[in-house]
Amino acid sequence: MKRLILTYLIIIIFFPAFGKDISFYVINLKGEVGPGLFRIVNKGITEAEKQKSDYIIFDINTYGGAVDAADSIRTSILRTPITTVAFINHQAVSAGALISIACDSIYMSNGSTFGASTVVNQTGEVMPDKYQAFMRAMMRSTAQVNGRDPSIAESMVTDSIKVLSLTPEEAVSMGYCEGKAESINDVEKIIAKESTFITTKQKITFLDKLISFLITPYLQGIFLMFIIGGIYFEMQSPGLGMPSVIAILGALLYFLPLYIEGLAENWEIFIFAIGIILIIIEIFVIPGFGAAGITGLLLTVTGLVFAMIDNDLFYYHGKFDFVPVIKPLAIVLLSSFLSLIISILIASRFSRGNSFIKLALHTELRDKEGFVGVARVDKLEGEEGVVRSKMFPSGKVEVNGIWYEATMENGSALPGDRVVIVRSEGGRVYCEHLPQ
Template sequence: MKTYPKQKHFTSMYLLLCLLLLPLFTFAQTTKPKVFVMEVKAEIDPRTNRYTEVAFNEATEAGADHVLLVLDTFGGALQDADEIRERILHYPKPVYVFIDNNAASAGALISIACDSIYMSPGSSIGAATVVGADGEAAPGKYQSYMRSIMRATADANGRNPRLAEAMVDASVDSTLSAGQVLTLSTTEAVKFGFCDGVANDVEGVLALLNLQDAEVTYYEPGTADAIISFFLNPFVSGILLLVIVGGLYFELQTPGIGFPLIAAIIAGTFYLVPYYLTGLAENWEILLFVVGLILIMLEVFVIPGFGVAGISGILLTVSSLVLMMLNNYNFDFTFVPSEDLMKSLISVVLGMIGAGVLIALSWNRLVSSTAMDRVVLKNSFHSNEGYRSSNSAVHLVGKTGFAHTHMTPTGRVMIDDTLYDAQARDGFIEKGEAVQVIDHSTFSLRVKKVS
């Protein structure tokens, strides 16, 4: 057979092109799809919300082609479930859910947001009526909103929106639930298009998806998340409260030492930051805490006596610490279980009682410490040395003199060439500043700074 030069040229070019593309074909055949698996087996709350947010971000960074959510929950907070739903609906890669026993209430909403639903034998999905803290159905506005998002979510993924609504409201006509909120078993969910397959475990789900040979990564919370979870423990929160209250008290009793204040600040940081990161502590709750501390400090250093500011500061501080532990939205406690409220209140009260016990046990040692020598008068003073007791100083009220020592707020003042123990009304007075006597007690004078 005769071969033309042009034909030989094209044959050579074709062979060369095949050789160049061969590595690409080989690479395509050896590259495995990546599956990212996360587990949610807890109540749906701000912590779960943050967990899924971090997990989806990590799945994106890992270049996952598919995400599988292993779910077993009886529900939880509607707002957090809605945010998770939005996250799933807008995720650029396919998201599947494997219901391992339960997907009730908020769990049902999250499940129908996924591209495909797989269930283990004996599992169930539904019962999505919004309930309050007492377990009773929430007001109609909440049910209406839940029906709306259940219907829209089911419709977005090609599922029967009518059945999704029936999971919320018993009055919605359903062929399965005569006057009852709809809950589907695994078999029923398969029949009515709310389950795409039945599997016993994650490996079974991957086989149904033809991903049995995929590269699988299981999400594990990082060190930071483990630390946050540790500090969210009610017992640990109580210890931190003890350090906060005790540290502030000791610092107020011995100004200038610094260590108690530093300990209180560190404990406050460890207390506030985990609650803030998980969404439990809102900005207004933290502001409430700060305002409470400011009022307490004003009462101690500026305002004479103990009155409205001090009591208000204590109430605001305690209230903010309790509120930070509760999953409330804008002071709405409709969905906060009473046991959670009691648990938070007990943690705060026990923390403060513990701080009180610590203060009582440490008081004698504190008073006798060298640090207290700077602010507490322990020396004995005699009249022949020019000192006078304040109980013989009624006539000094209204007289002026100067601070013989730094007053923080206690110290010594010189009046008519005589030294007296005194307490500053306005907190701190520098040594040498002019003062005026405004009152007296058995043990000291009460003075104010003269401008």
């Protein structure tokens, strides 16, 4: 009886190990390293963890990209409990080298290289030493995590004459590569040895590609320019027209991908919406530009910035890290500034230039020919009048008993306010408040 029980216990303990396939999850890490690639890689790691895969293999072929995105990918790789494998399938340069070193093991195909991680700008010029120092420290710490020589990793970044890049043979001899392989299947066979294995490849949908495309910093900046530019033109000529449509479209394209991705939460969109409402109130209801307008602008910028930040940052109970805030804030402020400059230039071009003169009708409708048009306004400069409707900034003003279409040059006016006509254009007079 005891022998039977002992046999039964042995079967229970050891039977699951027999015939268990080793599971691999393959993630493609190809192309420029940026927010879109980070999103896809992070999603793949999460899926592999849900499936309880034994290994994650990163099929790497990249010439690098954004340092912050590479750091985010590196962090995700280091944090996952699953054993990670880098298969350098041609190139792992710059940011690609950092990502490869973050993996538990590295395999390289014949003719491939990795290294050359000097930080450069978009024109290929080497960045100042403070950027190189940051990259060197990150390469050293990443190498140390996986028991690799940190000095070799650091030499991939140095801005001296020789920046280290490794071939498969050199990487193996220096302990930076476990071996050579020509395909993902070869890597799996080396790791699995005599065991059977199953492979799951990450499936990237059209929606994944679209979202990854829309959250690139360049497009996010353009969407911000749509929002700011639309608001600017709407303030110049109030009314739900094309500027409003452009601003709303820009807001949708900006927030929707971030919301689907989980970066933008309800409270951030709510802050942005409240900011826009306050700006609208300032334009149409409250004369001048005061507390409501300033508060609205601050809330709008806050909502736009926080929507680009991973909300895990707000749940961390240690010292608040401002570094993740700097880039979104810079994108929002720079895009807003450029949008305002471009909007002002466009508005000036339309109002003063003659680029579209061929599209205008130049036929004169003379009084003596029987045509009756708007009241003559070309001789009203210097005349005083009384505001007859709210002007935010456009409305009606009465001069010498006649009502005219009018626009305030600065600020707004309420019925009963006295104004002076400073100029006229296109059948409309432009006013300023009388000096007190």
